Amino acid sequence: MKKFYIILILLVSHSVYAQIDYSKLIIGRNNGAKTLHDGNVTNTFGFAESLGELIDVPGPTIYLNEGDSVEIDFWNMSQGAPHTIHLHGLDVNQENDGVGALSFDVYHMAHGFYRFKAPHAGTYLYHCHVVSTIHVQAGMYGVLVVRPQNGDPNQVWTGGEAYEKELIITSSEIDTNWHTDAVLDHPYDTINPVPVMIPDDYIPQYFLVSGLSDTQLSNPANYYWAAEDAKVYLRQSNAGYYGTRYIYPSSVSARTLSSDGRPLPAEYVNDTLEVYPGERYGTMIQLGSDPFYTIDVEYFDLNTNEVKSTQTYTIRTSMAGLDENSIFSSTIYPVPSSTGVFYSSEEFQSEYEIYSITGNKILEGKNMRIDLSDQPKGMYIFQYEGWTKKLLIN
Ligand SMILES: [Cu+2]
Incomplete structure (x- = not known):
């Protein structure tokens, strides 16, 4: 009889594990230090994909393929309160939904396993x-993208529209008064839960687009790049507590195709789109040959509808020959430079050319010392014998 049970258990456990198509490690930590646009640094909680990686806000984007059996191994390396990973908008069963009260919390140095079948393609x-009011504000959030069944990274869903490039955009805010030790190090007791103090007011000072704001977004090093004439799919989500309103240039003919991981019954064609906390929308835009396209994101108070901030992010279309993937790969240093002087480890056989970000030629030459010290701060394009590099003066 004993033998029979053992064999049965082996069979059952084997069938569960054999089904896992994709396993993903996510690490949780409480020791984040996020640099904000004005140089202030605020304490954060957050997620990372490996032990060597510092946590950032938002956390790493998780990519899954529709239909895959997925296991997320959540390793909580933080001190203090437990954490979970709640899969917002995914149709997973209660046991794997990451709502601790209904399943399990993951304590210091423990692993929690979330197993589920990736639902239909979309943005989550x-x-x-x-204590999600505090832990989400602290930085414990990220985007999860489910690709179509075939894993195609350039298709909205199985059999759906194709695109050339996707941009993952998460809005959120930071109220630094919520990031003090007094709030973040809240008491917890597994046997006798202690009421947690949640601040009365939420008055954010920083309004983030994918973790950046203000001068960080206007810094050319943080532009989003896409090819001229590219069709771009914006995967927008709101991880903050304010409403957001996206304002697209009319020239890109914005069409919203999906909402909360579901295709919309009809495309929503409009130059503005409101995204409320927790919502996700997929919007297709068509770029042309302009060098820049900007999208404004307004943040409005849900009680008063008052717009508290407008953030602008910039899509820079690449010039012919500029491959964004080669940006930091070649032999000119330092990039960026604080003095405007760059050096090359290569002896140039023919002349190189340097262009401003708007396409004006600044200089040409063969010198291994590249002196742009008389130029304003910003980004420049270096071109030489078919390879291209961005030079940044900051
Ligand atoms: Cu947490």
Whole structure:
């Protein structure tokens, strides 16, 4: 009889594990230090994909393929309160949904395993569900993208529209008064839960687009790049507590195709789109040959509808020959330079050319010392015998 049970258990456990198509490690930590646009640094909680990686806000984007059996191994390396990973908008069962009260919390140095079948292709959020008002504000959130069944990274869903490039955009805010030790190091007790103090007011000072704001977004090093005439799919989500309103240039003919991971019954064609907390929308835009396209994101108070901030992010279309993937790969240093002087480890056989970001030629030459010290701060394009590099003066 004993033998029979053992064999049965082996069979059952084997069938569960054999089904896992994709396993993903996510690490949770409480020791984040996020640099904001004005140089201030604020304490954060967050997620990372490896032990060597510092946490950032938002956390790493998780990519899954529709239909895959997925296992997320959540390793909580933080001190203090437990954490979970709640899969926001995904149709997973209660046991794997990351709502601790209904399943399990993951304590210091423990692993929590979330197993589920990736639902239909779309854009989702994941976040901690322990005192989520505080832990989400602290930074424990990220985007989860489910690709079509075939894993195609350039298709909205199985059999759906194709695109050339996708941009993952998460809006959120930071109220630094929520990031003090007094709020973040809240008490917890597994046997006798202690009420947690949640601040009365939420008055954010920083309004983030994918973790950046203000001068960080206007810094050319943080532009989003896409080819001229590219069709671009914006995967927008709101991980903050304010409403957001996206304002697209009319020239890109914005069409919203999906909402909360579901195709819309009809495309929503409009130059503005409101995204409320927790919502996700997929919007297709068509770029042309302009060098820049900017999208404004307004943040409005949900109680008063008052717009508290407008952030602008910039899509820079690449000039012929500029491959964004080669940006930091070649032999000119330092990039960026604080003095405007760059050096090359290569002896140039023919002349190189340097262009401003708007396409004006600044200089040409063969010198291994490249002196742009008389030029304003910003980004420049270096071109030489078919390879291209961005030079940044900051
Ligand atoms: Cu948490």
